[in-house]
Amino acid sequence: MTSKASGRTPQRTCVGCRRTRPRLELVRLALSRAPGRVTLDPHCRLPGRGAYICRETGITCLREAARRRSLARSLRVGSDVIDEAALAVELGRLQPEVST
Secondary structure (H helix, E strand, C coil): CCCCCCCCCCCCEEEECEEEEEEEHHHEEECCCCCCCEEEEEECCCCCCEEEEECCCCCHHHHHHHHHHHHHHHCCCCCCHHCHHHHHHHHHHHHCCCCC
16 A cells, blocks of 8 residues: 555554564554454454554564563553464464565
């Protein structure tokens, strides 16, 4: 997605490796309000607070974010809300998005 006025793509920072990348190279993690847990938001449509993880190295970046507590801090939740194992499974199933 590019901004029509400026022609630039949105940049986001991975909470795991802290690299700034185009948004299409990252996957969004969102805090769902009803169950109160963190889920993948690959289409960036869920409302509320979110954080980004690299698509390529998703599981590695997720572990690093959990180790440094940067994911919980970004989402403003406690570490108990984040199910790292379930997120790792979801990230493993996610197909890498090819930008054209």
